[in-house]
Amino acid sequence: MLPMAMLLAAALTVHAGTSYDYDADDRYGVYAYAYSDTLYGPPDVTKWAPQPKPAPAAPPVLNYQVGNGDTMYQIARDFNISLQTLMDYNDITQPRGLQIGQTLRIPQPDENIGLPPGDAPVVSRVLSSTLTAYTAGIESTGKTAAHPDYGITYSGSRAEEGRTIAVDPKIIPIGATVYIEGIGIRKAEDTGSAIRGSRIDLFMNDVGQAREFGVKKNVKVFVLKEA
Template structure:
């Protein structure tokens, strides 16, 4: 995305399985105004996966282009709600959204009860032991996180040079490399990255900035450098050039 860079860098789980997992592929024909990001969201995959499967050199796609989608298919699973569970925690464990869990189980709100069986239609990529460990780690992380939002030290963290940019500038398109419209979403947390360091579509936590999506690229963003999006030029100026830690959340 063409943008104004204001600061220059100086630098216990119960589940049942009724069938094995299979891998299938299908093709998607790109429509007007679609981006790799919107296609990835539609098929519950990642931008980086689409780039690798289709051997793309960039995130640029065109109407009429055919994009191969590889998906894992598995039979439905069920999850038994335990004391202290929330839909948010269950969704995080199975890498699905709360809205999907509500839709699959015909829930009108997020209230669940102990012993309730929830349908899980999303394929799991982890075995049972890994799931138990992940849930335990999530609880440890929640206990360790401070009010400032520090992340679990076991997560992958890298140190980068961070500058800031705003989409509100003369000649700026306001749309990121993954199709995020920052003009209409000025407060959205987005960072520009080098995809070889942080894949596009990755959720991250940036020290001093918060939780964000790696949704943009930039000509000057190479190696361990990032550009954080802020809503105004004044805030970009105030950010300046910083050395910060970035924690990879997915």
């Protein structure tokens, strides 16, 4: 004798709008799964199976090269992380005893700060700088467009907005790449009589924009170690 599910499947006629999983169950008193397997094949339960969660992405990492006078406390503060986080991330049990030239791995709680792609960059110094802006014109350099050195930087390159900054070479070497928080990557190519200490002058083409930029204080600047 055929099972009830098979007899039911043979006897039922498909009508538009009929759901056999439920309508037939109500009308004929059979369990939906009994004839559902017959009519449609076994249900695909894999779509209800719990899916593995992707592993959390590792935080972006910077490398910091310890310089003269650096302390774990200062480095942690510069990168806005706790001292304990810095110690744990570098398997350090005592905060004292750093060596000049030692490299520390710095986890970044936020997304990468905008440093160039590739291997984890090495930061050689973190500064709290005052930012101003300048142009190639007479108001900033004393030179007119007719001057043979108009627009030429201390390094010999032509000043370019979005790349060139003027620095104090005693603090940031000429040719160094820096990341300025809120600004981006810039290249130390120029100097200026008023640029002393950690102050940085950003080159701009338009004098109006340079004046509008004004003075911005306590801006964090990461000096990158050349590869």
